[in-house]
Amino acid sequence: MRGRVARNAFALGGAGLLVLGIAGCNQSAPEQGTSKADLKIVEQVQIDENGGEVKAASGATPADPAGDGKATCPPVSIAMAGALNGPDAALGINIKNGVQLAIDKHNAANPGCQVQLKPFDTEGDPQKATAIAPQIVDDQYTIGLVGPAFSGETKATGTVFDQAGLVATTASATNPTLSQNGWKTFFRGLANDAVQGPSVANYLKNTLGFKKICVIDDSTDYGLGLATAVRDTLGPVADPGCNISVKKGDKDFSAAVTQVKGVSPDAIFYGGYYSEAAPLVQQLRDGGYTGVFSSADGTKDPEFVKQAGEASKDAILACPCGPATGTFAEEYKKKFNTDAGTYSAEGYDLGTILLKGIDSGAITRPALLDFVKKYNGQGIARNYQWTDKGELTTNLIWIFKVQ
Numbered sequence: 001m002r003g004r005v006a007r008n009a010f011a012l013g014g015a016g017l018l019v020l021g022i023a024g025c026n027q028s029a030p031e032q033g034t035s036k037a038d039l040k041i042v043e044q045v046q047i048d049e050n051g052g053e054v055k056a057a058s059g060a061t062p063a064d065p066a067g068d069g070k071a072t073c074p075p076v077s078i079a080m081a082g083a084l085n086g087p088d089a090a091l092g093i094n095i096k097n098g099v100q101l102a103i104d105k106h107n108a109a110n111p112g113c114q115v116q117l118k119p120f121d122t123e124g125d126p127q128k129a130t131a132i133a134p135q136i137v138d139d140q141y142t143i144g145l146v147g148p149a150f151s152g153e154t155k156a157t158g159t160v161f162d163q164a165g166l167v168a169t170t171a172s173a174t175n176p177t178l179s180q181n182g183w184k185t186f187f188r189g190l191a192n193d194a195v196q197g198p199s200v201a202n203y204l205k206n207t208l209g210f211k212k213i214c215v216i217d218d219s220t221d222y223g224l225g226l227a228t229a230v231r232d233t234l235g236p237v238a239d240p241g242c243n244i245s246v247k248k249g250d251k252d253f254s255a256a257v258t259q260v261k262g263v264s265p266d267a268i269f270y271g272g273y274y275s276e277a278a279p280l281v282q283q284l285r286d287g288g289y290t291g292v293f294s295s296a297d298g299t300k301d302p303e304f305v306k307q308a309g310e311a312s313k314d315a316i317l318a319c320p321c322g323p324a325t326g327t328f329a330e331e332y333k334k335k336f337n338t339d340a341g342t343y344s345a346e347g348y349d350l351g352t353i354l355l356k357g358i359d360s361g362a363i364t365r366p367a368l369l370d371f372v373k374k375y376n377g378q379g380i381a382r383n384y385q386w387t388d389k390g391e392l393t394t395n396l397i398w399i400f401k402v403q
Contacts, residue, residue: 044398067359101336130156137161145168158186188392191392197228200294248273345381
């Protein structure tokens with residue numbers, strides 16, 4: 001895995017690296033001329049494995065889900081599985097909306113091939129996902145899946161989809177071990193945390209020059225996996241005095257704040273989701289911590305800014321997800337009356353790939369699986385082509401900043 005990481009340039013992005021450089025301790029009073037409503041997550045640069053800038057590629061035309069308008073097919077459906085309710089619902093809704101936009105564009109252009117989207121709400125919970133997975137595979141009309149969204153639920157259900165021969169493309173699950181289960185139907189639509197973790201760590205260590213970093217994880221498959229990759233790459237820069245694990249669902253981080261203050265690190269890296277990152281950074285600021293706060297893709301969502309308020313200002317967020325730009329961003333905003341969020345572009349791209357397969361005549365599970373295995377094409381977020389383990393052949397990471 002590391003050998004592949006070393007050969008790839010990646011762009012740190014949408015969901016990840018939160019770096020908060022804040023001069024003062026008190027975050028309760030907004031700076032003059034700035035309000036929470038003014039703060040947005042804005043793409044900055046792509047980075048490579050060493051944390052250095054990589055110029056973004058340009059010029060390739062992304063695949064269009066509308067196709068040539070001549071497609072014909074029997075009734076078929078694409079399922080989407082992820083958190084559509086609960087504390088992390090924004091991430092799942094971003095993906096669902098991306099898939100929906102692709103399907104709606106396709107259906108409007110192809111009256112002879114109407115594809116249905118069937119969403120399934122897991123709330124991001126592996127147990128709920130386990131109960132939902134049989135419903136997805138038992139539907140004879142469902143020949144492809146975008147999801148599950150999170151690593152824990154993907155781990156819990158991957159064997160079910162594999163045994164059913166149902167192609168399962170995830171727009172957001174980044175735990176590296178998911179592609180090591182022998183599943184033949186698993187395809188990851190973005191870089192994994194064996195790419196994201198080292199790149200974020202090296203950005204903090206090499207580019208920003210931090211000498212002492214606290215690493216905090218939320219004990220989930222995603223958060224712990226990412227934080228472990230960061231710790232391994234940071235080496236002695238990861239201070240053992242504040243190697244902290246919290247729990248998903250925690251709201252009181254006073255013990256972690258006390259531990260961080262005792263070490264006084266240059267920066268913090270948090271492996272987890274925005275629902276905990278927001279109160280964590282608020283409590284760190286209220287507790288007097290003035291260093292940098294960093295995180296990864298699970299935090300890079302407008303909900304983080306909304307919930308953390310002024311404490312999110314100047315946050316740098318890293319993500320393997322690509323920024324929403326151009327026509328896609330305009331169409332998304334028009335349809336859903338909100339900006340495209342983290343993983344929206346991936347949801348759109350993966351939905352488009354499945355639709356292109358259907359339009360080509362791949363209208364059974366085995367045929368669509370074979371189409372995806374052989375696919376090589378440009379999307380909104382990146383080029384998509386997979387190894388035999390379901391990992392992308394090229395990986396990019398983006399750096400974003402709250403400003």
